[in-house]
């Protein structure tokens with residue numbers, strides 16, 4: 389079934405948003421590199437990599453349906469945050485906005501009767517629940533440790549253990 393232009397346009401917009409997410413988290417990784425919290429930086433770098441894999445999925449879906457990929461400009465992310473906690477609060481805020489966009493895309497897919505697009509989006513609906521949950525956990529821990537050097541060191545070690553994402557983490561092929 390030929391893909392409708394409206395779906396192509398919305399999917400291209402999401403492709404851009406996934407790439408912006410990657411850019412934002414890479415900027416946060418760079419910020420954490422300057423703080424000595426290498427584990428936090430590692431977590432953010434892997435988060436950025438996962439977002440690039442998400443972008444690949446949207447790219448592949450558009451191409452596989454015979455649509456034309458159109459890359460939009462990517463906004464410059466901030467270079468620093470007020471605190472470690474602030475960076476993760478901004479991460480949560482960003483993920484919540486991505487969730488809203490994914491839900492809007494699902495609504496549009498239903499309205500346009502594009503069941504393939506809707507099926508594709510299911511993975512991302514579930515993925516967003518996981519993203520928000522993970523970031524909420526980190527925020528809760530950061531609030532617990534406050535400025536405790538020992539607590540931050542432990543959290544840094546924990547976040548440093550995040551495995552590198554593989555294609556499977558990017559979503560269904």
Ligand code: MG
Nearest residue numbers: 406409439442
């Ligand atoms: Mg994503």
